Amino acid sequence: MRVESPRLWFFFTASSILCLLTSLSVLADAAQPPLPSVDTIREPPPSIRLSLDEAIALFLKQNFDVLITRYGIESNKGQEITAALFPNPLMTVGTLSSYTQGRTLSNSGQLFGQIQQLFELAGKRGYRVEAAGYGTRSAEAAFEDAVRQLGFTVKDTYYRIQLAQRRLILAEENRDRFSRILEINTIRFKKGYIAEVDLIRIRLQMVDFHAQVIQSLQDAESARGDLRQLLRLSPKTAVELTTEMDFRRIDPDINKLRVAALDLRPDIRAKRFTYSQREADLKLAKAYRIPDVTIAGGYAIQGSNGPDNPGQVALNAGIPLPLFNRNQGGIRQAEVAVQSAEADLNKTVNQVENEVDVAYRNLIQSRRLVEAYVGGVLDDARSTLNIVERAYERGGATILDLLDAARTSRTIQQNYIEALYSYQHNLFQLESAVGQEIRS
CATH class of the missing domain: 1.20.1600.10 (Outer membrane efflux proteins (OEP))
Known part of the structure; x- marks a missing residue:
């Protein structure tokens, strides 16, 4: 085959080289085994x-x-x-005041606290x-x-x-x-x-x-x-x-x-x-x-216009009477x-x-x-x-x-x-x- 034009000769040569490279690539891919996809890779069961x-x-x-x-x-x-x-103790805090003859909570009030404890018998x-x-x-x-x-x-x-x-x-x-x-x-x-x-x-x-x-x-x-x-x-x-x-x-x-x-x-x-x-x-x-006993102890503080005993201590005990529920x-x-x-x-x-x-x-x-x-x-x-x-x-x-x-x-x-x-x-x-x- 004779090619007269230089341009045609260049185009023909380039096309031939491209076809040759493509053929070699296809042959190389065919010679190599395909790589496994991610989905086909499985770990063996334990x-x-x-x-x-x-x-x-x-x-x-x-x-x-x-x-x-x-x-x-x-x-x-x-x-x-x-x-x-053991049962938890019970703490009680309270106040008491008189509002007669000019007394107020600040000068005649009483503040008292008490702790009770149940003793099981x-x-x-x-x-x-x-x-x-x-x-x-x-x-x-x-x-x-x-x-x-x-x-x-x-x-x-x-x-x-x-x-x-x-x-x-x-x-x-x-x-x-x-x-x-x-x-x-x-x-x-x-x-x-x-x-x-x-x-x-x-x-x-x-x-x-x-x-x-x-x-x-x-x-x-x-x-x-x-x-x-x-x-x-x-x-x-x-x-x-x-x-x-x-x-x-x-x-x-x-x-x-x-x-x-x-x-x-x-x-x-x-x-x-x-x-x-x-x-x-x-x-x-x-x-x-047999009923249980509750023992309580407390202390009270009074204001300046209270009785002569501004500090009081209390101690008492309580027990239910088993008359009906035994x-x-x-x-x-x-x-x-x-x-x-x-x-x-x-x-x-x-x-x-x-x-x-x-x-x-x-x-x-x-x-x-x-x-x-x-x-x-x-x-x-x-x-x-x-x-x-x-x-x-x-x-x-x-x-x-x-x-x-x-x-x-x-x-x-x-x-x-x-x-x-x-x-x-x-x-x-x-x-x-x-x-x-x-x-x-």
């Missing part, structure tokens, strides 16, 4: 690994219900402080302090009882996650096994070696196992949500559990458990303290039959409160005794069931499925035999997982009923 003991410790530190119950103890301590305080203050002290101890025992009950919930929720995870593992194993069987039999069906109805049966079984996987995932997420709420963790926190749901044989002594429950259960101690508090309230109500209603109410507290205590004792017996029997029965599975049933179920699967691959068993063996193996293994969880649940229930951890 993760926490927890053993069962660590979960309990975190629960005691952060659970809202535990914190609220602990505040109740501080409130009762405030009542103790109030009960120990019959040990009223001591009874109030005693009742408030029992109230604080009852609140402390109620706090321990809240920890006992919520601690059981934390343990049970922890193992509900383990139960769901064990179900998930079992469902995934069965799904993967039948996924391989489905792939093989799809090829066999195309070659005409098996009937279509057998392939359909395998597909239906695959759907069932897939549904079990989804259900196990949902159960695990639900239990994790409950645990995060108990431990006051963010919903974004990934929780990994390190304590496995294993079988540990426990053979406790029921007689020792009954005695320990009556001594250690914090709800029984709380009811005992409440009963003692009501007895102190009754003593206080009876003490109010706190009859308060005493009756306090007596009923004592009877009610005693009945409530007896009810709690009876309830605890029954809880211990029921939890003990449930533990023994669930232990026997777990031991029956551990004795060889699980291995037999797995072996049977493997034998039938190999026989089916060689043509020595039908698809119905394989499906029946798979269902039996799944049922046995799932029942074992359920029995193991039930055993742990009943063990935690017995520990909660007794009020202490059971080691043997």
